[in-house]
Amino acid sequence: xxxxxxxxxxxxxxxxxxxxxxxxxxxxxxxxxxxxxxxxxxxxxxxxxxxxxxxxxxxxxxxxxxxxxxxxxxxxxxxxxxxxxxxxxxxxxxxxxxxxxxxxxxxxxxxxxxxxxxxxxxxxxxxxxxxxxxxxxxxxxxxxxxxxxxxxxxxxxxxxxxxxxxxxxxxxxxxxxxxxxxxxxxxxxxxxxxxxxxxxxxxxxxxxxxxxxxxxxxxxxxxxxxxxxxxxxxxxxxxxxxxxxxxxxxxxxxxxxxxxxxxxxxxxxxxxxxxxxxxxxxxxxxxxxxxxxxxxxxxxxx
Ligand SMILES: N[C@@H](CCC(=O)N[C@@H](CS)C(=O)NCC(=O)O)C(=O)O
Numbered sequence: 497x498x499x500x501x502x503x504x505x506x507x508x509x510x511x512x513x514x515x516x517x518x519x520x521x522x523x524x525x526x527x528x529x530x531x532x533x534x535x536x537x538x539x540x541x542x543x544x545x546x547x548x549x550x551x552x553x554x555x556x557x558x559x560x561x562x563x564x565x566x567x568x569x570x571x572x573x574x575x576x577x578x579x580x581x582x583x584x585x586x587x588x589x590x591x592x593x594x595x596x597x598x599x600x601x602x603x604x605x606x607x608x609x610x611x612x613x614x615x616x617x618x619x620x621x622x623x624x625x626x627x628x629x630x631x632x633x634x635x636x637x638x639x640x641x642x643x644x645x646x647x648x649x650x651x652x653x654x655x656x657x658x659x660x661x662x663x664x665x666x667x668x669x670x671x672x673x674x675x676x677x678x679x680x681x682x683x684x685x686x687x688x689x690x691x692x693x694x695x696x697x698x699x700x701x702x703x704x705x706x707x708x709x710x711x712x713x714x715x716x717x718x719x720x721x722x723x724x725x726x727x728x729x730x731x732x733x734x735x736x737x738x739x740x741x742x743x744x745x746x747x748x749x750x751x752x753x754x755x756x757x758x759x760x761x762x763x764x765x766x767x768x769x770x771x772x773x774x775x776x777x778x779x780x781x782x783x784x785x786x787x788x789x790x791x792x793x794x795x796x797x798x
Contacts, residue, residue, distance in 0.1 A: 542595030547582030550614035555607045557765035559719035563624045564608045566760030573756040583777040625656045628712040648706035651713035671730040699743035722748035
Protein backbone atom coordinates (compact mmCIF):
# COMPACT_ATOMS: atom_id res chain seq x y z
CA UNK A 497 0.00 0.00 0.00
CA UNK A 498 1.36 3.42 -0.91
CA UNK A 499 1.66 6.23 1.62
CA UNK A 500 2.10 8.90 -1.03
CA UNK A 501 0.65 12.20 0.20
CA UNK A 502 -1.50 12.63 -2.91
CA UNK A 503 -3.27 9.24 -2.57
CA UNK A 504 -7.01 9.64 -1.97
CA UNK A 505 -7.99 8.71 1.60
CA UNK A 506 -9.58 5.25 1.98
CA UNK A 507 -13.41 5.21 2.05
CA UNK A 508 -15.11 5.64 5.39
CA UNK A 509 -16.94 2.66 6.81
CA UNK A 510 -19.74 2.38 5.82
CA UNK A 511 -18.83 4.26 2.61
CA UNK A 512 -19.97 7.86 2.79
CA UNK A 513 -20.29 7.83 6.59
CA UNK A 514 -19.64 11.07 8.39
CA UNK A 515 -20.42 11.44 12.11
CA UNK A 516 -23.80 13.18 12.59
CA UNK A 517 -23.95 16.41 14.59
CA UNK A 518 -25.38 14.54 17.55
CA UNK A 519 -24.55 10.90 18.32
CA UNK A 520 -27.48 8.53 18.76
CA UNK A 521 -27.46 4.98 20.10
CA UNK A 522 -28.00 2.22 17.55
CA UNK A 523 -27.24 -1.51 17.45
CA UNK A 524 -23.57 -1.84 16.51
CA UNK A 525 -23.25 -5.64 16.47
CA UNK A 526 -20.18 -7.40 17.87
CA UNK A 527 -19.73 -9.76 20.76
CA UNK A 528 -20.57 -7.37 23.60
CA UNK A 529 -23.06 -5.10 21.83
CA UNK A 530 -26.05 -6.45 23.71
CA UNK A 531 -24.66 -5.39 27.12
CA UNK A 532 -23.52 -1.90 26.15
CA UNK A 533 -25.63 1.15 27.02
CA UNK A 534 -24.79 4.88 27.06
CA UNK A 535 -26.12 5.35 30.60
CA UNK A 536 -25.13 3.99 34.01
CA UNK A 537 -27.18 2.61 36.87
CA UNK A 538 -29.21 -0.53 37.52
CA UNK A 539 -31.61 -2.09 35.02
CA UNK A 540 -33.30 -4.34 37.58
CA UNK A 541 -33.68 -4.97 41.30
CA UNK A 542 -31.45 -7.79 42.57
CA UNK A 543 -29.88 -8.21 45.99
CA UNK A 544 -26.39 -9.72 46.13
CA UNK A 545 -25.85 -12.88 48.16
CA UNK A 546 -23.64 -12.64 51.27
CA UNK A 547 -21.65 -15.61 52.60
CA UNK A 548 -19.89 -16.23 55.90
CA UNK A 549 -16.38 -14.97 55.14
CA UNK A 550 -14.84 -11.50 55.73
CA UNK A 551 -14.56 -10.82 51.99
CA UNK A 552 -17.41 -11.08 49.52
CA UNK A 553 -16.24 -11.02 45.91
CA UNK A 554 -18.64 -10.50 42.98
CA UNK A 555 -16.73 -11.34 39.83
CA UNK A 556 -15.96 -13.40 36.74
CA UNK A 557 -12.63 -14.95 35.70
CA UNK A 558 -11.73 -12.41 33.02
CA UNK A 559 -8.20 -10.96 33.23
CA UNK A 560 -9.54 -8.19 35.51
CA UNK A 561 -11.41 -10.65 37.72
CA UNK A 562 -8.50 -13.09 38.01
CA UNK A 563 -6.27 -10.41 39.56
CA UNK A 564 -8.38 -10.44 42.72
CA UNK A 565 -8.89 -14.21 43.07
CA UNK A 566 -5.14 -14.73 42.57
CA UNK A 567 -4.40 -12.11 45.26
CA UNK A 568 -6.82 -13.68 47.73
CA UNK A 569 -5.40 -17.17 47.08
CA UNK A 570 -1.84 -15.83 47.46
CA UNK A 571 -2.76 -14.23 50.80
CA UNK A 572 -4.33 -17.46 52.03
CA UNK A 573 -1.25 -19.40 50.88
CA UNK A 574 0.89 -17.03 52.98
CA UNK A 575 -1.22 -17.99 56.02
CA UNK A 576 -3.49 -14.92 56.22
CA UNK A 577 -6.66 -16.70 57.36
CA UNK A 578 -8.39 -13.30 57.50
CA UNK A 579 -8.37 -13.27 53.69
CA UNK A 580 -11.02 -16.02 53.50
CA UNK A 581 -13.60 -15.17 50.90
CA UNK A 582 -16.82 -16.10 49.19
CA UNK A 583 -16.65 -15.62 45.42
CA UNK A 584 -19.99 -15.19 43.66
CA UNK A 585 -20.39 -15.46 39.90
CA UNK A 586 -21.43 -12.33 38.01
CA UNK A 587 -22.32 -13.24 34.45
CA UNK A 588 -21.67 -10.07 32.47
CA UNK A 589 -23.20 -11.52 29.29
CA UNK A 590 -26.48 -11.96 31.17
CA UNK A 591 -26.35 -8.40 32.56
CA UNK A 592 -25.77 -9.36 36.23
CA UNK A 593 -23.55 -6.26 36.57
CA UNK A 594 -26.66 -4.10 36.16
CA UNK A 595 -28.53 -5.57 39.15
CA UNK A 596 -29.23 -3.01 41.91
CA UNK A 597 -27.10 -4.86 44.48
CA UNK A 598 -24.08 -5.03 42.18
CA UNK A 599 -24.40 -1.36 41.21
CA UNK A 600 -24.42 -0.59 44.94
CA UNK A 601 -20.95 -2.16 45.21
CA UNK A 602 -19.67 -0.83 41.89
CA UNK A 603 -21.54 2.15 40.38
CA UNK A 604 -19.44 1.55 37.24
CA UNK A 605 -21.12 -1.88 36.67
CA UNK A 606 -17.93 -3.82 35.97
CA UNK A 607 -16.38 -6.82 37.64
CA UNK A 608 -14.49 -7.27 39.93
CA UNK A 609 -16.28 -5.75 42.94
CA UNK A 610 -15.44 -6.54 46.56
CA UNK A 611 -17.11 -6.01 49.93
CA UNK A 612 -14.75 -5.99 52.89
CA UNK A 613 -16.96 -7.12 55.80
CA UNK A 614 -14.08 -7.75 58.19
CA UNK A 615 -14.68 -4.61 60.27
CA UNK A 616 -17.64 -2.94 61.99
CA UNK A 617 -18.63 -1.05 58.81
CA UNK A 618 -18.75 -2.89 55.46
CA UNK A 619 -16.46 -1.26 52.90
CA UNK A 620 -17.05 -1.44 49.14
CA UNK A 621 -14.08 -1.48 46.77
CA UNK A 622 -14.25 -1.41 42.98
CA UNK A 623 -11.54 -1.17 40.28
CA UNK A 624 -9.15 -4.11 40.40
CA UNK A 625 -6.13 -1.88 41.14
CA UNK A 626 -7.85 -0.33 44.16
CA UNK A 627 -8.86 -3.81 45.37
CA UNK A 628 -5.26 -5.05 45.10
CA UNK A 629 -3.92 -2.05 47.05
CA UNK A 630 -6.67 -2.42 49.71
CA UNK A 631 -5.83 -6.09 50.27
CA UNK A 632 -2.06 -5.55 50.13
CA UNK A 633 -2.22 -2.78 52.73
CA UNK A 634 -4.62 -4.68 54.96
CA UNK A 635 -2.39 -7.75 55.13
CA UNK A 636 0.99 -6.08 54.65
CA UNK A 637 1.81 -8.32 51.70
CA UNK A 638 2.80 -8.03 48.03
CA UNK A 639 3.23 -4.22 48.25
CA UNK A 640 6.79 -3.36 49.27
CA UNK A 641 7.41 -0.72 51.93
CA UNK A 642 11.00 -0.07 50.87
CA UNK A 643 12.32 1.87 47.89
CA UNK A 644 10.67 -0.54 45.44
CA UNK A 645 7.15 0.54 46.54
CA UNK A 646 7.09 3.36 43.96
CA UNK A 647 8.22 0.95 41.23
CA UNK A 648 5.45 -1.49 42.23
CA UNK A 649 2.76 1.22 42.15
CA UNK A 650 4.12 2.57 38.87
CA UNK A 651 3.70 -0.80 37.13
CA UNK A 652 0.32 -1.35 38.77
CA UNK A 653 -0.95 1.97 37.41
CA UNK A 654 0.77 1.25 34.09
CA UNK A 655 -1.44 -1.80 33.83
CA UNK A 656 -4.61 0.13 34.64
CA UNK A 657 -3.81 2.68 31.93
CA UNK A 658 -2.42 0.29 29.34
CA UNK A 659 -4.72 -2.74 29.36
CA UNK A 660 -7.71 -0.88 27.86
CA UNK A 661 -5.60 -0.48 24.68
CA UNK A 662 -5.06 -4.23 24.71
CA UNK A 663 -8.60 -5.33 25.64
CA UNK A 664 -10.83 -2.49 24.48
CA UNK A 665 -8.63 -1.62 21.50
CA UNK A 666 -6.68 -4.53 20.05
CA UNK A 667 -8.81 -7.39 21.43
CA UNK A 668 -12.05 -5.70 20.45
CA UNK A 669 -11.11 -4.92 16.87
CA UNK A 670 -9.02 -8.08 16.22
CA UNK A 671 -11.36 -10.62 17.81
CA UNK A 672 -14.81 -9.23 18.66
CA UNK A 673 -15.85 -6.45 16.23
CA UNK A 674 -18.51 -7.60 13.73
CA UNK A 675 -16.12 -6.92 10.83
CA UNK A 676 -12.38 -6.30 10.47
CA UNK A 677 -11.16 -2.71 10.21
CA UNK A 678 -7.52 -2.59 9.06
CA UNK A 679 -6.90 0.91 10.44
CA UNK A 680 -8.12 -0.01 13.94
CA UNK A 681 -6.29 -3.34 14.04
CA UNK A 682 -3.03 -1.76 12.85
CA UNK A 683 -3.28 1.10 15.33
CA UNK A 684 -3.84 -1.14 18.35
CA UNK A 685 -1.47 -3.95 17.24
CA UNK A 686 1.27 -1.31 17.09
CA UNK A 687 0.47 -0.10 20.61
CA UNK A 688 0.21 -3.61 22.08
CA UNK A 689 3.57 -4.62 20.59
CA UNK A 690 5.06 -1.44 22.02
CA UNK A 691 3.62 -2.33 25.45
CA UNK A 692 5.01 -5.89 25.23
CA UNK A 693 8.40 -4.38 24.40
CA UNK A 694 8.19 -2.05 27.43
CA UNK A 695 7.53 -5.07 29.65
CA UNK A 696 10.20 -7.18 27.98
CA UNK A 697 12.86 -4.53 28.59
CA UNK A 698 11.84 -4.12 32.24
CA UNK A 699 11.86 -7.89 32.75
CA UNK A 700 15.36 -8.08 31.25
CA UNK A 701 16.54 -5.95 34.20
CA UNK A 702 14.59 -7.60 37.03
CA UNK A 703 12.91 -10.92 37.80
CA UNK A 704 9.60 -9.22 38.57
CA UNK A 705 8.15 -5.84 37.69
CA UNK A 706 8.96 -4.10 40.98
CA UNK A 707 12.35 -5.79 41.33
CA UNK A 708 13.43 -9.07 42.92
CA UNK A 709 10.04 -9.85 44.48
CA UNK A 710 6.61 -10.85 43.18
CA UNK A 711 4.11 -8.06 43.98
CA UNK A 712 0.62 -6.78 43.15
CA UNK A 713 2.15 -5.25 40.00
CA UNK A 714 2.80 -8.78 38.66
CA UNK A 715 -0.61 -9.94 39.87
CA UNK A 716 -2.24 -7.13 37.87
CA UNK A 717 -0.15 -7.31 34.69
CA UNK A 718 0.15 -11.11 34.31
CA UNK A 719 -3.50 -11.98 33.49
CA UNK A 720 -3.36 -9.58 30.52
CA UNK A 721 0.17 -9.56 29.14
CA UNK A 722 1.34 -12.93 30.50
CA UNK A 723 -1.65 -14.65 28.94
CA UNK A 724 -1.24 -12.67 25.72
CA UNK A 725 2.42 -13.72 25.45
CA UNK A 726 1.45 -17.35 26.09
CA UNK A 727 -1.08 -17.23 23.23
CA UNK A 728 -4.10 -17.44 25.53
CA UNK A 729 -5.77 -14.14 24.61
CA UNK A 730 -7.54 -13.41 21.31
CA UNK A 731 -5.68 -16.22 19.43
CA UNK A 732 -3.19 -13.52 18.48
CA UNK A 733 0.16 -15.19 19.29
CA UNK A 734 1.30 -15.53 15.69
CA UNK A 735 -0.17 -12.20 14.56
CA UNK A 736 1.74 -10.36 17.30
CA UNK A 737 4.82 -12.65 17.07
CA UNK A 738 4.81 -13.00 20.86
CA UNK A 739 7.78 -15.39 20.88
CA UNK A 740 9.96 -12.27 20.46
CA UNK A 741 9.27 -11.23 24.06
CA UNK A 742 11.51 -13.77 25.80
CA UNK A 743 11.67 -12.03 29.18
CA UNK A 744 7.90 -11.67 29.30
CA UNK A 745 7.58 -15.40 28.53
CA UNK A 746 10.08 -16.35 31.28
CA UNK A 747 8.17 -14.18 33.79
CA UNK A 748 4.76 -15.50 32.63
CA UNK A 749 5.92 -19.11 33.08
CA UNK A 750 7.16 -18.40 36.62
CA UNK A 751 3.85 -16.82 37.63
CA UNK A 752 1.70 -19.45 35.93
CA UNK A 753 3.52 -22.17 37.94
CA UNK A 754 2.43 -20.73 41.31
CA UNK A 755 -0.23 -22.93 42.98
CA UNK A 756 -2.19 -19.88 44.20
CA UNK A 757 -2.30 -18.56 40.63
CA UNK A 758 -3.62 -21.90 39.36
CA UNK A 759 -6.36 -21.84 42.02
CA UNK A 760 -7.17 -18.16 41.47
CA UNK A 761 -7.68 -18.80 37.75
CA UNK A 762 -10.29 -21.48 38.48
CA UNK A 763 -12.50 -19.25 40.64
CA UNK A 764 -15.53 -17.74 38.86
CA UNK A 765 -14.52 -19.48 35.62
CA UNK A 766 -17.60 -20.46 33.65
CA UNK A 767 -16.07 -21.76 30.39
CA UNK A 768 -13.42 -24.23 29.20
CA UNK A 769 -12.52 -27.60 30.77
CA UNK A 770 -15.11 -28.56 33.42
CA UNK A 771 -12.25 -29.53 35.82
CA UNK A 772 -11.00 -25.93 35.64
CA UNK A 773 -14.35 -24.32 36.36
CA UNK A 774 -15.18 -23.37 39.94
CA UNK A 775 -18.23 -21.18 39.44
CA UNK A 776 -18.41 -20.13 43.11
CA UNK A 777 -15.84 -20.47 45.86
CA UNK A 778 -16.90 -20.60 49.51
CA UNK A 779 -14.24 -22.88 51.03
CA UNK A 780 -10.68 -24.04 50.28
CA UNK A 781 -12.04 -27.57 49.78
CA UNK A 782 -14.22 -26.37 46.88
CA UNK A 783 -11.22 -26.75 44.53
CA UNK A 784 -11.34 -30.51 45.18
CA UNK A 785 -15.08 -31.04 45.34
CA UNK A 786 -17.04 -28.31 43.55
CA UNK A 787 -15.49 -27.97 40.08
CA UNK A 788 -17.94 -28.52 37.23
CA UNK A 789 -16.62 -32.03 36.44
CA UNK A 790 -17.26 -33.07 40.10
CA UNK A 791 -20.64 -31.38 40.32
CA UNK A 792 -21.58 -33.06 37.02
CA UNK A 793 -20.51 -36.48 38.43
CA UNK A 794 -22.54 -35.89 41.59
CA UNK A 795 -25.61 -35.03 39.54
CA UNK A 796 -25.12 -38.17 37.37
CA UNK A 797 -24.79 -40.45 40.45
CA UNK A 798 -28.06 -39.22 41.95
N1 LIG B 1 -10.71 -0.86 35.15
C1 LIG B 1 -11.60 -1.88 35.58
C2 LIG B 1 -12.06 -2.66 34.38
C3 LIG B 1 -13.12 -3.68 34.74
C4 LIG B 1 -13.77 -4.26 33.49
O1 LIG B 1 -13.63 -3.73 32.36
N2 LIG B 1 -14.51 -5.35 33.67
C5 LIG B 1 -15.20 -5.99 32.57
C6 LIG B 1 -14.83 -7.47 32.48
S1 LIG B 1 -13.10 -7.68 32.23
C7 LIG B 1 -16.70 -5.91 32.79
O2 LIG B 1 -17.18 -6.10 33.89
N3 LIG B 1 -17.47 -5.64 31.71
C8 LIG B 1 -18.89 -5.60 31.79
C9 LIG B 1 -19.47 -4.44 31.06
O3 LIG B 1 -18.71 -3.67 30.45
O4 LIG B 1 -20.70 -4.28 31.09
C10 LIG B 1 -10.89 -2.79 36.59
O5 LIG B 1 -9.68 -2.98 36.44
O6 LIG B 1 -11.54 -3.28 37.53
